[in-house]
Amino acid sequence: MARGDKKPLMRLPYFLTSALIFVVSAGVCLLAAGFAVTKIEETSETAVRNALSMQGHEWAEVQADGLRVVLTGTAPDEATRFNALTAAGTQVDTSRVIDEMDIAPTADLTPPKFSAEILRNDSGISVIGLVPASVDRDALMDRLQKLDPKARVSDLLETADYKKPKGWDDAISYAILALSKLPRAKVSASPDLVKITAIADSQQEKERLEQELTRAAPPSLRIGLAISAPRPVITPFTLRYLISEDGGQFDACSAQDEKARDTIVAAAQDAGLSGPYTCTIGLGVPSPRWAQAAELSIRALSEIGRGSVTMSDADITLIAEPNTSPATFDKVVGELENALPEVFALHAVLPEPENNEQAGPVEFTATRSPEGLVQLRGRLGDDLQRDMIDSYARAAFGSDQVHSAARVVDQMPQDWPVRVLAGLESLSWLNNGVLTVTPDKVELTGVSNDEDAKAQIAGLLSDKLGDAQDFDLSITYQPPPEPEDALPDPEQCESRIAEVQETRKITFEPGSATVSSGSRDSLNQIAEILRECGPIRIEIQGHTDSQGREEMNQQLSQSRAQSILNELRARRVPTKSYSAAGYGETQPIADNDTEDGREKNRRIEFRLIRPEPVANQETGLEALETQTSATEPAPTEEEASETDAGDQ
Structure with missing residues (x-):
């Protein structure tokens, strides 16, 4: 290479360049995502927290975890927890809300009504x-x-x-x-x-x-x-009304209801009813038109004059006086027969005039003394009848109480044993009395401790003697003697105590629960009355005037009532069934603006605790549960005492 030539730049491989770009992009995305998530968490948490605070749920804690919003804390009850979830759901999607809240224990729930x-x-x-x-x-x-x-x-x-x-x-x-x-x-x-x-x-x-x-x-x-007390079943259903020179009277009176009784009594009063009467209301009436038949029969007897009318179920027997005009008798009986309801059958008797030349009485008598001794005299048809009558009497009155002096006479009436036995059974209802049986009549006089004895005997004789029966009853009611150990009536006890306090009021030392010395005699008299009365339910009530604070007056009245209870215990009065209650100034009986009124309001009262009325149609605890559901939670003992006293 020539010296003046430049060296070419060195380039990265293509795959490295691509990888580097991807890494840088991913980092930028992660940073952006983290920032976005943090922002969402802060926004969600703040919004939910504000919503909970607005609803009063400061007890709830909020923590955002990514897109999730977690709620923690202890809710006072299930309804509050659900309300908190609802409030959070208004700010974020409900699927993002995670419920990790607890509910407070329910140990303080009101116990059920046992x-x-x-x-x-x-x-x-x-x-x-x-x-x-x-x-x-x-x-x-x-x-x-x-x-x-x-x-x-x-x-x-x-x-x-x-x-x-x-x-x-x-x-x-x-x-x-x-x-x-x-x-x-x-x-x-x-x-x-x-x-x-x-x-x-x-x-x-x-x-x-x-x-x-x-x-x-x-x-x-x-x-x-x-x-x-259910109505008695009357068998037979009986009514017997007599008119004599002394006026009208019932020997027996039965009615199916009050309306029927009033109808019968009104007819008897129009026919000369004199003196007191009783009319038993019961079951067993042979016809709904019983009262109508009785009214017609009594009015017919009144039109005839004197005699008796007896109704035994659907059979009616009308017996006139022997000297009754036959024309009048026939007219009245004919009208009565046509007017009676169909189910009733009338048997009318007009006796023959009395024959004063009778040789001797054909009769049987039995007397029962107040001590229970029974003597039998008179005539019986044969030895078998005498043995039968004697055995029945000993079974009814006691073997040691019967003395028999009856004799056997031929040619006695055919129904004589039935009449005698019916008479003896009637005599057994009396404490003492005399029975006289003749061929035409059964007469019974005496005394009974049972108010219904006369009616029961009339029904018995009506049933046993059959048609054309004639009998006279003169039975006096005497209340049974009180048992020697009988306790006085509770109302009488309450009244006697009130009478003592009218003359000698129970007083206390000023501002205290100490009984004054002048009230000792009153307490002694009251203690004596309570010992005689036995275990009655009594509430000893304390009352004050309105002077002073109400709370102090209530406490003073309670202390004074308890003091009286203690005084009675000291006098050996059984007080298990007694209670003491203070009513303070809440029940004045006089004006608290005068000294005389305040003096009357400062008092001790003895009040019977009486049963509460209960409707018969209510069953079980329905009344109690209705009352409980309609009132506030159970009252305190003090409030309950005031309520009970107010009911009296």
């Missing part, structure tokens, strides 16, 4: 409801089984793992106690209310059960009683 419904009838005992898991179900089933060892006990209870509420054991114990007295009942028990729906055999049984169950309930427990 209740148990126990049904007892002839088929057995069943219990259903929700009870705390800590309840010993086996022990509960054993207690129910002891009510009737032969009954089948069905356990349909569910449990929840919550603490046993206050008052639960008292409610269940009282429910089982109630079921022990009620073979047909449904008892719904919850911690603060026990509802009892039951059927009693009679009105007297209903009243007795209500009093016993009210006394037995703990003072802190609200109870509701719905005990019904």
